[in-house]
Amino acid sequence: MSLTGEKQTGREQTGSPGDSVKKGDSGLVALFFVVGLAASLAVGWIVFPKLLYSKSEQPFDFSHVTHADAVGDCDSCHFFRDDGTYAGVPTLAQCVECHEEVQGESEAEEIFVNEYVAEEKEVPWKVYSRQPDCVFFSHAAHVKAAEMECAECHGDIGESESLKPYEENRITGYSRDIWGQNIGGFKKNSWDRMKMDDCGACHKETMGSKGACFQCHK
Amino acid sequence: MKINRRHFLALGMGATAGTMLSPLPWKLTDDVSIWTQNWSWTPVPEIGEYYYTGGACTLCPGGCSLAVRKVGERVVKIEGAENSPINTGDLCGVGISATQLLYGPSRIEGPMVRSGKRGEGKWKSLSWEDAEALLAEKLGAASGSGVAALSATKTGSMAALIQRLLDTVGSDRFLTLPSIYDTMEQAMALTMGREAGESVGFDMENTDLILSLGSAVAEGWGSPVRMVKAAGTKKMIQVEPFLSTTASMADTWVPAKPGTEGVFALSVAAAMIQEKLYDHIFVSTATEGFEPFSAWLLENYTPKKAEAVTGVSPAMVKKVAVAFAGARRPVAVCGRGKGETPVSLAEALAVFALNALKGSVQRDGGLVKVGALPYAVATAEAEAMGEKLAALTEKGKTDLLMDWGTNPFYTLASSEKAKEALASIGTIVSFSPYMDETAAMADLILPDHMHLEKTQDVPVRAGLERATVTLTQPALAPVMDTKHTGDVLISVGGQLDGGGDAFGWDDYESYLEESCGEMWEALYDEGLWQGEIAWKKGLERILGTSQRFTFVIPEGPVYTPAEGAESSHPYTLVPSWSLRIASGAVADAPFTMKTIEDRVLTKGLSHVEMHPSTAKKAGLKDGDTATLATASGKATVKVTLFEGVMPGVVAMAAGLGHTAFDGFIGDKGASYTALSGTMVDPGTGFNCAWGARASLTKG
Numbered sequence: 001m002s003l004t005g006e007k008q009t010g011r012e013q014t015g016s017p018g019d020s021v022k023k024g025d026s027g028l029v030a031l032f033f034v035v036g037l038a039a040s041l042a043v044g045w046i047v048f049p050k051l052l053y054s055k056s057e058q059p060f061d062f063s064h065v066t067h068a069d070a071v072g073d074c075d076s077c078h079f080f081r082d083d084g085t086y087a088g089v090p091t092l093a094q095c096v097e098c099h100e101e102v103q104g105e106s107e108a109e110e111i112f113v114n115e116y117v118a119e120e121k122e123v124p125w126k127v128y129s130r131q132p133d134c135v136f137f138s139h140a141a142h143v144k145a146a147e148m149e150c151a152e153c154h155g156d157i158g159e160s161e162s163l164k165p166y167e168e169n170r171i172t173g174y175s176r177d178i179w180g181q182n183i184g185g186f187k188k189n190s191w192d193r194m195k196m197d198d199c200g201a202c203h204k205e206t207m208g209s210k211g212a213c214f215q216c217h218k
Numbered sequence: 219m220k221i222n223r224r225h226f227l228a229l230g231m232g233a234t235a236g237t238m239l240s241p242l243p244w245k246l247t248d249d250v251s252i253w254t255q256n257w258s259w260t261p262v263p264e265i266g267e268y269y270y271t272g273g274a275c276t277l278c279p280g281g282c283s284l285a286v287r288k289v290g291e292r293v294v295k296i297e298g299a300e301n302s303p304i305n306t307g308d309l310c311g312v313g314i315s316a317t318q319l320l321y322g323p324s325r326i327e328g329p330m331v332r333s334g335k336r337g338e339g340k341w342k343s344l345s346w347e348d349a350e351a352l353l354a355e356k357l358g359a360a361s362g363s364g365v366a367a368l369s370a371t372k373t374g375s376m377a378a379l380i381q382r383l384l385d386t387v388g389s390d391r392f393l394t395l396p397s398i399y400d401t402m403e404q405a406m407a408l409t410m411g412r413e414a415g416e417s418v419g420f421d422m423e424n425t426d427l428i429l430s431l432g433s434a435v436a437e438g439w440g441s442p443v444r445m446v447k448a449a450g451t452k453k454m455i456q457v458e459p460f461l462s463t464t465a466s467m468a469d470t471w472v473p474a475k476p477g478t479e480g481v482f483a484l485s486v487a488a489a490m491i492q493e494k495l496y497d498h499i500f501v502s503t504a505t506e507g508f509e510p511f512s513a514w515l516l517e518n519y520t521p522k523k524a525e526a527v528t529g530v531s532p533a534m535v536k537k538v539a540v541a542f543a544g545a546r547r548p549v550a551v552c553g554r555g556k557g558e559t560p561v562s563l564a565e566a567l568a569v570f571a572l573n574a575l576k577g578s579v580q581r582d583g584g585l586v587k588v589g590a591l592p593y594a595v596a597t598a599e600a601e602a603m604g605e606k607l608a609a610l611t612e613k614g615k616t617d618l619l620m621d622w623g624t625n626p627f628y629t630l631a632s633s634e635k636a637k638e639a640l641a642s643i644g645t646i647v648s649f650s651p652y653m654d655e656t657a658a659m660a661d662l663i664l665p666d667h668m669h670l671e672k673t674q675d676v677p678v679r680a681g682l683e684r685a686t687v688t689l690t691q692p693a694l695a696p697v698m699d700t701k702h703t704g705d706v707l708i709s710v711g712g713q714l715d716g717g718g719d720a721f722g723w724d725d726y727e728s729y730l731e732e733s734c735g736e737m738w739e740a741l742y743d744e745g746l747w748q749g750e751i752a753w754k755k756g757l758e759r760i761l762g763t764s765q766r767f768t769f770v771i772p773e774g775p776v777y778t779p780a781e782g783a784e785s786s787h788p789y790t791l792v793p794s795w796s797l798r799i800a801s802g803a804v805a806d807a808p809f810t811m812k813t814i815e816d817r818v819l820t821k822g823l824s825h826v827e828m829h830p831s832t833a834k835k836a837g838l839k840d841g842d843t844a845t846l847a848t849a850s851g852k853a854t855v856k857v858t859l860f861e862g863v864m865p866g867v868v869a870m871a872a873g874l875g876h877t878a879f880d881g882f883i884g885d886k887g888a889s890y891t892a893l894s895g896t897m898v899d900p901g902t903g904f905n906c907a908w909g910a911r912a913s914l915t916k917g
Binding site: 172184 | 221224225226228230231232233234235236237239240241245246248250252253256262267268
């Protein structure tokens with residue numbers, strides 16, 4: 001009954017005003033919610049990493065396993081200099097010791113000899129494990145003192161036949177391998193991720209403490 | 219069913235929930251925070267193998283050798299050479315900062331000719347061929363006596379080449395910036411005899427007490443690394459009106475009124491004679507003129523008489539005399555601050571006499587003669603340098619001035635008048651690698667390489683105990699389109715009338731080898747040549763006649779009061795010195811500016827340090843802005859109270875107030891030199907200004 005006493009139609013017979021709207025409506029609302037949820041999850045887990053990382057190839061392909069078989073272990077090309085500093089990725093001078101001329105039959109080697117050796121141009125390798133400039137990392141401390149294996153941080157790259165594409169974070173400019181292939185930051189192996197917390201976790205486990213700031217950020 | 223707000227709300231909530239449950243916001247935050255730290259303008263050295271090349275520093279006369287650290291073709295760090303007997307692996311902050319001078323914003327990119335008004339900063343580039351031809355043309359057109367050249371060194375291959383150029387155009391106006399060594403060489407000539415080219419040194423390594431008459435022993439006097447080590451290990455008595463770092467490192471600090479250090483030295487000598495503390499045997503067997511000198515001293519410079527001038531009590535004078543006489547091998551040194559300004563001949567004679575009274579002459583630990591440098595192409599001794607320099611700051615006397623490494627518009631601009639006179643010179647030619655004050659006012663710039671980019675001999679004049687020459691070395695290919703001034707002079711000289719024969723070398727390097735003569739092999743192989751220790755060799759030593767000394771009664775005044783009336787200029791301005799503030803021709807590099815303390819320079823204003831009583835008298839408080847005025851100019855300064863400054867004295871850091879180079883040092887602070895004025899020493903003709911009378915008004 002309205003306040004003025006006039007007869008009302010419809011609503012009184014069928015119950016409270018919003019009933020039918022609510023019943024069908026709640027399903028639609030739930031649907032919208034689910035759609036929103038699903039879409040954002042998809043964006044966050046799938047689309048985001050695709051947009052975040054750029055992909056590029058190395059200047060030419062390189063087979064670690066071929067060279068490991070021919071030349072020896074990691075340290076045949078990645079070695080410590082006399083003063084204790086780490087040589088890192090080999091320079092042209094080292095490769096030229098064997099590759100003055102084309103040794104094999106691969107196209108990659110041909111590119112190397114013709115475009116780089118002949119032109120005396122250093123190969124602009126894209127380094128997967130390059131840490132930011134604020135990080136001081138000593139190979140001597142980890143390889144010589146702690147006697148760690150290369151693979152513990154670098155994975156089994158020594159057994160690869162080719163170099164994987166280099167993926168770079170468009171915002172930070174660093175290799176995807178630092179955060180890790182998994183966008184959520186989940187890792188299985190020790191070499192899947194190498195952010196500060198990963199270094200810290202290993203230090204905690206082996207040394208009993210994560211270490212002081214200035215040890216790595218001088 | 220209508221789709222309404224509620225549905226979109228639900229969509230939004232779902233999206234929010236999903237986003238939160240995805241890595242997106244967390245990863246993005248981490249990435250953005252990294253991105254904010256990626257400053258693309260921060261230079262980061264290449265990653266690669268480090269290696270070292272050698273070299274020598276030319277930023278001060280100290281003669282240090284360098285170890286230049288490189289990665290690839292990039293110089294990343296400058297260090298002191300380990301095997302240098304002079305700097306033994308260390309280097310001062312200014313020397314280390316040369317990397318920034320090498321790559322920094324004050325570099326001149328190539329030869330330029332002025333295209334706007336002088337000092338406007340408008341330039342036109344030209345080729346080296348054209349620039350050299352232009353210089354040859356201007357030199358040919360100028361009258362011989364109207365041409366003058368300023369050289370960073372008095373001796374050496376470059377000085378000889380500059381003299382040769384002047385000879386070819388009929389000029390004898392070879393100029394250098396006089397320093398304490400010029401005065402001391404004249405004092406040596408009078409007291410110990412001097413062959414052409416001989417200089418003065420101090421055997422710091424073997425002394426056991428340093429009596430410093432105003433010398434900034436730990437702030438750049440002599441060879442900085444060597445002297446800082448001496449200051450830290452030897453007993454030291456520091457005489458100066460300001461509690462400097464040197465004074466704080468000394469065993470005794472004697473605040474004497476500014477400019478009176480020579481009088482103080484004489485009063486110590488008088489006290490030594492009065493108390494019979496001097497070396498009788500040495501004085502009676504190896505010296506001449508002691509009687510008249512002693513009589514003159516005791517008549518005019520007893521501690522009691524000297525007190526009126528120096529403000530130092532007779533008791534303190536006696537204390538110093540006893541300490542100096544009590545040391546086995548004491549040495550007295552002079553040259554205020556870094557020794558960049560000469561002292562009066564009278565003052566140098568006073569300090570030499572003090573050394574002689576203890577027999578600290580030509581022996582271990584003392585004042586010694588340093589042999590002439592055996593250059594095969596020698597420089598002529600420059601006569602009447604004081605007068606010649608004065609002519610430079612008189613209008614109308616100079617048609618063409620060439621500056622090689624002295625930056626006269628900063629170093630010689632000791633007053634507004636002097637600056638005006640320099641600015642009125644018809645043609646100004648600069649060889650500076652940096653856009654210094656003189657290059658900024660030049661009509662033609664033929665930029666030299668800087669010291670890390672060239673091969674050149676560096677004759678060292680820093681009070682070392684033996685003759686020394688170092689060799690600069692190119693650590694890398696020149697960064698800019700610069701050319702060795704030696705090559706430029708050979709080319710230009712050859713283009714002048716009568717120059718063809720005089721400049722017959724193919725290039726500077728062949729000339730350099732020839733001019734260095736017997737020194738070349740050691741210079742080339744080791745980057746250093748040193749002569750024998752003169753006082754330990756030769757017939758004189760065997761005969762025992764190497765230690766002869768003549769006491770000379772100085773003719774000129776030992777103390778020259780500063781100009782100006784006390785009523786209008788009640789305070790005395792003196793410079794303070796720092797190893798961190800280059801006070802010569804080349805200004806500090808950008809990051810060296812960052813090491814300057816807040817009590818010296820803030821917000822572009824030089825601070826003046828003064829005793830609280832001085833401030834009270836002037837109506838000033840700590841932190842006030844004030845106008846400091848001398849007879850030569852004025853500057854806005856900030857007041858800092860410091861009890862280590864003698865009352866009535868106001869100290870300001872030397873080396874600031876540059877108006878060129880780059881935005882990091884340009885227009886910051888006030889130039890002490892511009893306020894210092896002129897005090898001509900009658901003995902040498904040099905400007906020996908040690909300070910100036912000043913006024914301070916608030917605001």
